[in-house]
Each structure stands twice: as structure tokens, then as C-alpha cells.
Amino acid sequence: MLLRPVLALPFSTLQGNGHGSFSKTFLSNFSLSSEKGKKFVASASREQDFVVFRPFEEVEKDSLLVPLNPQLSLARHRFSDVCEAAINEQINVEYNVSYVYHAMFAYFDRDNIALKGLAKFFEKSSEEEREHAVKLIRYQNIRGGRVKLHSIVPPFSEFEHEEKGDALYAMELALALEKLTNEKLLSLHRVAETKNDPQMSDFIESEFLTEQVESIKKIAEYVAQLRLVGKGHGVWHFDQKLLHDDDAA
Known part of the structure; x- marks a missing residue:
């Protein structure tokens, strides 16, 4: 069984309308759920009135992929x-x-x-x-x-x-x-x-x-x-x- 972390933040809170601090929202809305047979994924998207952050989809972006070539630096990031x-x-x-x-x-x-x-x-x-x-x-x-x-x-x-x-x-x-x-x-x-x-x-x-x-x-x-x-x-x-x-x- 694989676990999928889902961070749900009220969209109004991210806009800073005074409904609570980011840290309180984070603690009250962070949850873990499992879905049998599904990938361990993540992304950032808006679903109704919440923003759902799924980080493991984000790290699949080309700019964040770890190079396989042993001659390339693994640490290099945004360095021109x-x-x-x-x-x-x-x-x-x-x-x-x-x-x-x-x-x-x-x-x-x-x-x-x-x-x-x-x-x-x-x-x-x-x-x-x-x-x-x-x-x-x-x-x-x-x-x-x-x-x-x-x-x-x-x-x-x-x-x-x-x-x-x-x-x-x-x-x-x-x-x-x-x-x-x-x-x-x-x-x-x-x-x-x-x-x-x-x-x-x-x-x-x-x-x-x-x-x-x-x-x-x-x-x-x-x-x-x-x-x-x-x-x-x-x-x-x-x-x-x-x-x-x-x-x-």
C-alpha cells in the first residue's frame, strides 16, 4: 500500500484575507490517505476552494530531474x-x-x-x-x-x-x-x-x-x-x- 500526502489549504487563506495563519492552516489541513494501486504523486492545483499540493508530480519536471550521466553535477540548480x-x-x-x-x-x-x-x-x-x-x-x-x-x-x-x-x-x-x-x-x-x-x-x-x-x-x-x-x-x-x-x- 502506498501513501499519498495531500496538503489542502483554503484558497482564501493563501490570498491573505485574514482567515488564519499559514502555519495553523497547514497543521489543521495536512492529512495522509492511501489509494491502492496508484502512484505516489503530487502537484499544485486548485480544487473548489482549496489548493492541493502534490510535490511528487512537481519533481518530475525536466528542470528538477537528477542527471544519469556521471560526468554531470548532481548539485547544480539554476546556475547559468x-x-x-x-x-x-x-x-x-x-x-x-x-x-x-x-x-x-x-x-x-x-x-x-x-x-x-x-x-x-x-x-x-x-x-x-x-x-x-x-x-x-x-x-x-x-x-x-x-x-x-x-x-x-x-x-x-x-x-x-x-x-x-x-x-x-x-x-x-x-x-x-x-x-x-x-x-x-x-x-x-x-x-x-x-x-x-x-x-x-x-x-x-x-x-x-x-x-x-x-x-x-x-x-x-x-x-x-x-x-x-x-x-x-x-x-x-x-x-x-x-x-x-x-x-x-
């Missing part, structure tokens, strides 16, 4: 190919920025440069960008997308600048990179909105956008300070502040 491609592009952006920051770390860590605070700052920045890429990879997999990693462009390895000095030049470059990353994230967010994907929109907003504007503000302040101290002894003091910031905290 455009969103999938945009996330893969953003992963590439994050890895490229991380690579540039890693080059800056290597430069300032040289024995003849020896600005350990800047080396520490850019090493940490590189790690954060890689963490962003990994976060996007995990999200892609959660939504049933396919991660495709693109090529990474080799960055500069020298950051000398006759007029600005290497510290200011590198920090201004970092500020430009943070703004570029923010632009790319905003574009990714617009793609999610265009494709009516509120879950992806929320993910980008909550996990990236606030952190990005805070990072832009912090590096902008570093640029302003380095412009004030010039290329001389002040750079060493600035570097020492970066080196011991965590210790002071």
Missing part, C-alpha cells in the same frame, strides 16, 4: 553557464594578483633591499589573494560548476623607481591592483544579478566586497604616508611600523 565562466575568470584574477604580490615579497626580502616590513605585508597580501581564489573554487564546486584554471601572466621582478623610490612605487601598484580587483568583483556581482542568481550575489557581497573596500582604504593610507616620508630614512621607519604592527596588536 555565464555565471560559471565569470567565476573562473575571477579565480584567474585572484591568482594573478597573488602572483604580483609574491613578486613584491621576493623583491623586498632581498639582502640588498632588506625592507622586511614591506616583504611581510606583500607576502600576507599574496596569501590572502590565493585564499580568495580557493574560496571561489569551493563555491564553484558547491554550485555544481566546473573549475577551469587559466594561465597566469608572469609579473615584474624589479620595482625600482628613480623618482618615487621602490616602496612608494610598489604600494601605488598594489593600490591600483586592489581597485582593479574590486572592479572585477563588481562585474561578477552584476553578472549574478543579470542572471537572477541571488545566492551568488549574496556570496560576492558577504565574502568579498566589504573586505575589498577596506583593503583599498588601508593601502591608500600607506601610499599617503610614503608620499610624506619621501625616499630616505622615513621609508625605514615606515617599514619598521609594518614589520611590528602585529606585535603591537
